[in-house]
Amino acid sequence: xxxxxLFELNSxxxxxxxxxxxxxxxxxxxxxxxxxxxxxxxQQLYICSRLINIFKQLEQQGKIKSDKSIMVVPTINxxxxxIGKRFWSTDxxxxxxxxxxxxxxxxxxxxxxxxxxxxxxxxxxIQFTSFYxxxxxxxxxxxxxxxxxxxxxxxxxxxxxxxxREARPYDTTTLNYNWQIWDTKAFSVYTNATDSIDVKxxxxxINAVLSFLNKRGIIEYKCHEGYISQFxxxxxLVNVKSATAGIFxxxxxxxARVKKDEKLAEIMHPYSGEVIDTIKAPVNGIVFFHxxxxxxxxxxxxxxxxxxxxxx
Amino acid sequence: xxxxxxSVGLPIDEKLLIQKNRLIPKNGLKGxxxxxxxxxxxxxDELEGQYVCYELQRRIKANYDNLTGIVDVYPAxxxxxxxxxxxxxxxxxxxxxRIFPGFENGSMPEYVASKIIDDLSGSNAxxxxxxxxxxxxxxPQIRINELSRDTLVPYAKLLNVDYIWVxxxxxxxESTLAYSLNVIGTPTLVVEMGVGMRITKKYGxxxxxxxxxxxxxxGIWNGDVITPKEPIIxxxxxxxxxxxxxxxxxxxxxxxxxxxxxxxxIGDILNPLTGEIxxxxxxxxxxxxxxxxxxxxxxxxxxxxxxxx
Ligand SMILES: [Zn+2]
Numbered sequence: 001x002x003x004x005x006l007f008e009l010n011s012x013x014x015x016x017x018x019x020x021x022x023x024x025x026x027x028x029x030x031x032x033x034x035x036x037x038x039x040x041x042x043q044q045l046y047i048c049s050r051l052i053n054i055f056k057q058l059e060q061q062g063k064i065k066s067d068k069s070i071m072v073v074p075t076i077n078x079x080x081x082x083i084g085k086r087f088w089s090t091d092x093x094x095x096x097x098x099x100x101x102x103x104x105x106x107x108x109x110x111x112x113x114x115x116x117x118x119x120x121x122x123x124x125x126i127q128f129t130s131f132y133x134x135x136x137x138x139x140x141x142x143x144x145x146x147x148x149x150x151x152x153x154x155x156x157x158x159x160x161x162x163x164x165r166e167a168r169p170y171d172t173t174t175l176n177y178n179w180q181i182w183d184t185k186a187f188s189v190y191t192n193a194t195d196s197i198d199v200k201x202x203x204x205x206i207n208a209v210l211s212f213l214n215k216r217g218i219i220e221y222k223c224h225e226g227y228i229s230q231f232x233x234x235x236x237l238v239n240v241k242s243a244t245a246g247i248f249x250x251x252x253x254x255x256a257r258v259k260k261d262e263k264l265a266e267i268m269h270p271y272s273g274e275v276i277d278t279i280k281a282p283v284n285g286i287v288f289f290h291x292x293x294x295x296x297x298x299x300x301x302x303x304x305x306x307x308x309x310x311x312x
Numbered sequence: 313x314x315x316x317x318x319s320v321g322l323p324i325d326e327k328l329l330i331q332k333n334r335l336i337p338k339n340g341l342k343g344x345x346x347x348x349x350x351x352x353x354x355x356x357d358e359l360e361g362q363y364v365c366y367e368l369q370r371r372i373k374a375n376y377d378n379l380t381g382i383v384d385v386y387p388a389x390x391x392x393x394x395x396x397x398x399x400x401x402x403x404x405x406x407x408x409x410r411i412f413p414g415f416e417n418g419s420m421p422e423y424v425a426s427k428i429i430d431d432l433s434g435s436n437a438x439x440x441x442x443x444x445x446x447x448x449x450x451x452p453q454i455r456i457n458e459l460s461r462d463t464l465v466p467y468a469k470l471l472n473v474d475y476i477w478v479x480x481x482x483x484x485x486e487s488t489l490a491y492s493l494n495v496i497g498t499p500t501l502v503v504e505m506g507v508g509m510r511i512t513k514k515y516g517x518x519x520x521x522x523x524x525x526x527x528x529x530x531g532i533w534n535g536d537v538i539t540p541k542e543p544i545i546x547x548x549x550x551x552x553x554x555x556x557x558x559x560x561x562x563x564x565x566x567x568x569x570x571x572x573x574x575x576x577x578i579g580d581i582l583n584p585l586t587g588e589i590x591x592x593x594x595x596x597x598x599x600x601x602x603x604x605x606x607x608x609x610x611x612x613x614x615x616x617x618x619x620x621x
């Protein structure tokens with residue numbers, strides 16, 4: 001294992017910010033794994049720290065294939081993590097909206113450039129990240145439609161779903177997007193938690209990465225190979241939104257099979273305690289995403305459902 | 313007349329309201345009336361437009377007979393942000409100027425964005441007033457995407473600003489309010505002036521003078537207007553950026569909107585712990601300082617100034 005400072009930022013009032021990468025194996029730049037880009041992505045940090053520990057053991061056992069190397073960057077934003085902010089500590093910008101970065105630009109552009117210089121020449125790029133809305137997902141590999149995405153390789157993670165959505169203008173500055181246009185096959189892995197550590201879900205994510213690297217011939221690792229991933233397009237999911245605001249009382253969990261008209265949640269009046277709206281499943285299906293905040297606005301996407309026939 | 317453009321329920325006994333005030337001519341809306349829309353407050357920490365909304369309406373009301381078209385004023389596109397001194401939309405961690413054109417069936421911010429676009433579209437001109445952020449002071453200026461140069465520069469010249477910056481297009485900017493409106497044929501000008509969290513009355517008065525000049529050209533105003541000042545118009549290549557090379561406390565040595573020569577000292581980045589100068593900053597070019605750092609604390613990379621050659 002080799003620890004390297006990929007980028008260092010001097011500060012007038014704090015210890016320098018050091019972005020560290022941990023490399024294993026040698027030769028071909030095979031896979032790069034990036035964890036927390038935002039200050040609240042604790043689960044993502046945890047997963048990477050566990051992976052570093054595992055790669056260290058695999059390296060000692062000679063199970064990293066010859067002429068293959070892996071680098072893990074547990075976080076590119078320890079500054080925000082240390083003060084409990086999601087975005088950059090001074091100007092609140094999002095480093096994951098600054099790629100490919102600019103080494104003569106603003107602070108977060110420089111950070112992004114410093115990181116991108118080090119991570120962009122790998123064959124595969126894996127990012128653990130979080131969604132802009134609060135909620136839980138079925139673990140999945142997420143990709144944007146860029147023309148460079150590779151669905152078959154994404155299935156090598158063995159997670160239940162490979163999810164693809166249309167890219168929007170503001171996506172063009174994410175790490176994932178820039179990896180893709182600079183020839184790295186990029187995958188974003190979503191698990192259940194962000195602000196807290198969910199050990200079970202982290203294990204699933206770690207297993208998925210090891211399974212992927214094993215199938216791609218980068219490491220030797222025997223494990224359960226997971227699921228035969230199902231490919232879904234974002235636009236085929238059925239969105240269920242709240243028609244009214246209030247306290248969100250949820251009954252359906254992620255991965256639940258639901259029948260059309262089954263009760264998924266209720267919205268309770270915040271003062272009188274009356275049920276003012278009942279949220280029902282519009283179709284038969286599987287709950288792919290649900291919101292998890294206790295109080296919700298009207299118009300909030302509460303559930304995303306993968307439609308199924310479900311005759312059995 | 314105050315109208316509500318969008319209304320969204322917040323969880324606990326409150327509605328989010330996006331409102332506008334519409335001023336129409338005394339003799340009503342017969343015939344083909346032109347419409348100008350003044351929009352501000354997308355970024356909740358940018359307040360310069362608040363004074364402009366007030367002052368424009370005050371002057372119209374003082375000479376109401378001269379109003380010959382429709383003036384729509386939207387002072388708060390992101391009211392929760394303004395109220396809570398938050399740049400983005402509180403609770404969503406979202407820059408509201410990255411979600412346009414929005415969509416009706418989206419989340420709350422996307423729904424609101426789509427309602428705003430629906431309401432603004434068809435205006436003969438939209439002026440979207442920004443105020444830099446808390447970090448930088450800007451001279452009154454209009455920023456125009458090069459794709460809309462031909463339509464917008466003639467309007468921009470009427471607005472009595474000091475400077476028009478025609479910048480190159482970038483995909484990420486395709487989700488701004490201005491881009492989304494320009495694409496559907498509603499001419500929209502982005503004004504940047506002053507500094508975040510403050511009101512610079514002088515700049516506000518200057519812009520209001522210009523809005524009347526534009527209104528007169530569009531057939532919305534019949535009264536006397538000023539002759540707009542001749543702005544400097546430039547493209548990206550003529551703008552030099554100066555970023556901090558070291559962290560510390562920036563103290564400027566130049567004044568905003570003043571000429572500098574190549575090699576002139578722009579300012580120093582000081583070290584309050586050691587009493588030393590971490591970095592002396594010099595101008596890379598002859599030109600005029602149109603953006604100047606206002607907030608003293610800088611880190612490596614913080615923008616210090618922009619100089620127009
Ligand atoms: Zn702004």
